[in-house]
Amino acid sequence: MRLLSLLPLLCFLCSCGRATGPVSYSSVKEILESNCVSCHGEEEPESELRLDSREAILAGGKSGPAIVPGDVDSSLLISAVEDSGLVTRMPPEDDAPSLDAASIALLRLWVAGGAKP
Numbered sequence: 001m002r003l004l005s006l007l008p009l010l011c012f013l014c015s016c017g018r019a020t021g022p023v024s025y026s027s028v029k030e031i032l033e034s035n036c037v038s039c040h041g042e043e044e045p046e047s048e049l050r051l052d053s054r055e056a057i058l059a060g061g062k063s064g065p066a067i068v069p070g071d072v073d074s075s076l077l078i079s080a081v082e083d084s085g086l087v088t089r090m091p092p093e094d095d096a097p098s099l100d101a102a103s104i105a106l107l108r109l110w111v112a113g114g115a116k117p
């Protein structure tokens, strides 16, 4: 009987540990809007790159598509936030600190999972 009453809690814990399903654009939109869209928005976007919609991210800017769905290591957007060398670190060093690890991890998961809408 007591074990049975614990069941809902156990189920809840299990589903948390399993939260590795594909991340959708709606989960990363807020990160990009808070940290990137001020310079990569509608008006005169830096490097002609807009980061205010999934379509714009896929279309990319001066250097081509900002992400390659399923290929984190080729994705300029990921390289930018990780400062791994493909493009200048983003947000620019003089402007803001790096994104926190959780935000970067979420962006990576989104791209790795195919950049779902």
Ligand code: HEC
Residues within 6 Å of the ligand: 032, 035, 036, 037, 038, 039, 040, 046, 047, 049, 051, 060, 061, 062, 063, 064, 066, 076, 077, 080, 081, 087, 088, 090, 091, 092, 095, 099
């Ligand atoms: C303060 C303004 C500013 C902010 C905020 C900013 N960027 Fe940038 N971004 C720039 C500038 C300037 C460049 C061009 C840098 C260069 O060519 O060295 C650039 C270039 C880029 C590029 C290369 C685009 C290309 O096609 O060459 C990527 C990718 C990028 N930014 C992603 C991001 C991401 C992701 C964020 C948010 C985490 C972000 N940026 C936030 C100013 C900004």
